[in-house]
Amino acid sequence: MSDRSNPEGLDSLDARLLLLMAKEDRISVLEIARRLGIARGTAQARLDKLFARGVVEGFPPAMSLPAIGYTVIAFAVVQISQGNRPPVIEALDAIAEVCEAHATTGDADLFIRIAARSNSDLQRVIDEIVTVPGVERVSSSIVLSSPIPLRSRQLLERLL
Numbered sequence: 419m420s421d422r423s424n425p426e427g428l429d430s431l432d433a434r435l436l437l438l439m440a441k442e443d444r445i446s447v448l449e450i451a452r453r454l455g456i457a458r459g460t461a462q463a464r465l466d467k468l469f470a471r472g473v474v475e476g477f478p479p480a481m482s483l484p485a486i487g488y489t490v491i492a493f494a495v496v497q498i499s500q501g502n503r504p505p506v507i508e509a510l511d512a513i514a515e516v517c518e519a520h521a522t523t524g525d526a527d528l529f530i531r532i533a534a535r536s537n538s539d540l541q542r543v544i545d546e547i548v549t550v551p552g553v554e555r556v557s558s559s560i561v562l563s564s565p566i567p568l569r570s571r572q573l574l575e576r577l578l
Contacts, residue, residue, distance in 0.1 A: 428473065431456070433577035435464055436474070440571060443477060488515075488533035490540050494547070494558035495526030502552030503527060509550040515543045532558070 428436075434454055439445060451461040468474040483491060498506045503521065510516045510530065517531045530547075534540035540560070548556050 427471075428577055430578050432464060432468065432473075433574045435461065436468070437571060437574050439474075440574070443480075483517075483533045487535055490534040490537060491561040492532045492534065492540055492558045493561065494530050494532055494544070494556050495522075496528040496530060496547065496553060497525070497555040498527045498552050499554055506550055506552045509552075510547065513543065513546055515539075516547070526557075 431454065435450060438450055438453060447461050447465065448458050450465075451458040454461065465474070483489075496506070496510075506528070507519060507521075510519055510528070515533050517533050519528050519530045521527065522529045532540065532543055534543055537560075540558070544556055544558060547553060
């Protein structure tokens, strides 16, 4: 028998609600309630709790970066000098083309995603990153395709 509980306290109803929202991101709370067979107040209360606990972070539309002109996506590992992580992260946050950053273990200190309009634009962004005080080295890889995009559905389905 599998254990359907988890440390975050999500249950099957939470998972069903999140899966429904992931499938239809513009669905109303009333429609969520109808499809899940629960009261509208229950659906709203569950959603409010998921927001309060940080499970749901928001509803920005998923955008195609190539469709808005950023046809080159790259991942880069950034090595920084010790003690400089906060100011480096602050400087990287100011570079619009740095779409996300993760502090990591191993040889690199940060793992970042960069969006650029072309290869030469990517070079410009990397040149900007390497001039940030505290950045020691940047190594990048250009994305050729994304056969498995960012996903969470499979993790939620384990709670059902």
